[in-house]
Amino acid sequence: MPTKYTTVSIPQPLHAKIEKLIAKKRGFKSVSDYVTYVLREVVAMHETKEVPEPFTSTDVEEIKQRLKALGYL
Amino acid sequence: MGESDYGCVIDQMRLSDDVPWTLPVLLQVEEGPDAKDGDELLLRSEEGAPAAVIGYEGTFRIDKKEYASKVFGTEDQAHPGVAKVYSSTGLAVSGRLKVVGRQDPGTYAEYTLSPKETRVLFAEKGWQTVVAFQTRNAPHINHEYLQKSALALVDGLFVNPVLGKKKPGDFKDEVIVDAYKALIGQYYPRNSVVMSVLHYEMQYAGPKEAIMHAIMRKNFGCTHIIIGRDHAGVGNYYRPYAAQEIFGEFPDLGIAPMFFREFYYCTKCAGIASEKTCPHGEEDRLNFSGTKLRKMFGEGEVPPKEFMRPEVAQAILAHRQPFVE
Ligand SMILES: [Zn+2]
Numbered sequence: 001m002p003t004k005y006t007t008v009s010i011p012q013p014l015h016a017k018i019e020k021l022i023a024k025k026r027g028f029k030s031v032s033d034y035v036t037y038v039l040r041e042v043v044a045m046h047e048t049k050e051v052p053e054p055f056t057s058t059d060v061e062e063i064k065q066r067l068k069a070l071g072y073l
Numbered sequence: 074m075g076e077s078d079y080g081c082v083i084d085q086m087r088l089s090d091d092v093p094w095t096l097p098v099l100l101q102v103e104e105g106p107d108a109k110d111g112d113e114l115l116l117r118s119e120e121g122a123p124a125a126v127i128g129y130e131g132t133f134r135i136d137k138k139e140y141a142s143k144v145f146g147t148e149d150q151a152h153p154g155v156a157k158v159y160s161s162t163g164l165a166v167s168g169r170l171k172v173v174g175r176q177d178p179g180t181y182a183e184y185t186l187s188p189k190e191t192r193v194l195f196a197e198k199g200w201q202t203v204v205a206f207q208t209r210n211a212p213h214i215n216h217e218y219l220q221k222s223a224l225a226l227v228d229g230l231f232v233n234p235v236l237g238k239k240k241p242g243d244f245k246d247e248v249i250v251d252a253y254k255a256l257i258g259q260y261y262p263r264n265s266v267v268m269s270v271l272h273y274e275m276q277y278a279g280p281k282e283a284i285m286h287a288i289m290r291k292n293f294g295c296t297h298i299i300i301g302r303d304h305a306g307v308g309n310y311y312r313p314y315a316a317q318e319i320f321g322e323f324p325d326l327g328i329a330p331m332f333f334r335e336f337y338y339c340t341k342c343a344g345i346a347s348e349k350t351c352p353h354g355e356e357d358r359l360n361f362s363g364t365k366l367r368k369m370f371g372e373g374e375v376p377p378k379e380f381m382r383p384e385v386a387q388a389i390l391a392h393r394q395p396f397v398e
Contacts, residue, residue: 003081003084003085003087003089003091027321027322037324038324040091040324040325041324041325043325044324044325044326044327047327048327053192054189054192055189055192055193059189059193060193063189063190063193063194064193064197066190067186067190067193067194067197070183072186072194072267073194073197
């Protein structure tokens with residue numbers, strides 16, 4: 001099942017700049033490719049900051065007991 | 074993994090929600106279960122223990138040739154990953170995981186930590202940055218240098234050997250664990266390294282598997298992962314540094330790769346070197362093939378200390394048959 005795509009608008013001069021940039025760089029097949037890459041990077045940066053640790057303080061105490069018993073702490 | 078995720082993974086190296094994911098994870102069956110969409114199914118381990126509950130969403134057939142060529146880059150059945158795909162049923166179950174039981178760690182319970190546990194452990198140790206080392210081998214000196222070079226740049230090292238099904242000629246699980254215990258006990262500062270094992274079956278998918286290895290270590294709370302030469306490769310199916318290049322396609326992995334060239338003992342440099350630091354030829358490198366090493370250990374011989382720490386060699390020799398037959 002192929003990924004579905006949608007369109008976003010960017011200013012034409014920016015599009016032209018990116019075209020020039022990727023002509024010199026290997027690895028990007030199109031402006032869309034480049035924009036997708038950059039946006040994934042930026043979005044991931046924000047997401048990493050927001051993710052809370054997946055456990056409660058009770059979990060942490062239990063885990064610490066096990067880690068101590070095993071000699072890790 | 075359902076049909077739409079499967080399709081996205083083999084074509085785009087992402088799940089259908091855009092999360093990086095490079096290898097299919099399929100539940101293959103002989104025949105579809107007698108169930109309808111939405112039913113809950115209990116999955117059992119090979120030993121019969123309850124393992125997970127999924128919400129059933131039907132079955133789908135995979136094209137094994139397509140799977141092999143898109144995932145492994147080859148349809149050659151001499152490739153162990155390809156052979157496994159060809160010997161599978163080709164009928165996969167779609168469903169959403171609802172409950173996952175804790176895996177029975179078998180004989181390695183005391184060395185098996187869950188991602189929650191490693192995250193708490195790293196936090197307790199005060200490590201902000203942790204580099205993971207994936208391995209399926211007993212440590213040579215060159216592995217130790219690789220790990221210590223990376224450790225110089227971060228707070229902690231997470232040695233995470235893979236235990237589970239292996240190829241004949243590979244070191245047995247217990248040998249790898251004992252060899253690392255010997256190495257870490259003698260040559261690593263206690264507060265800089267943690268070893269825990271990972272129960273996982275290698276697929277030998279080279280670059281694509283390197284990405285999965287990174288994702289797994291991110292889940293354990295690591296910020297970095299060491300990617301060396303021919304990571305997760307087998308035979309000559311992948312270019313030596315293909316597993317490093319592929320990381321350029323994933324700006325959103327959430328774990329940073331640390332790339333290294335191969336280390337070796339150079340007789341002219343009289344020390345551990347790499348292609349980056351040593352101008353000498355291959356004839357000056359101290360190297361033992363897997364075959365040679367198996368022969369040496371078979372005859373009770375110890376490799377030179379420039380190749381392997383004597384304590385590690387002794388830990389291996391303490392096993393009567395250290396290799397998978
Ligand atoms: Zn040299």
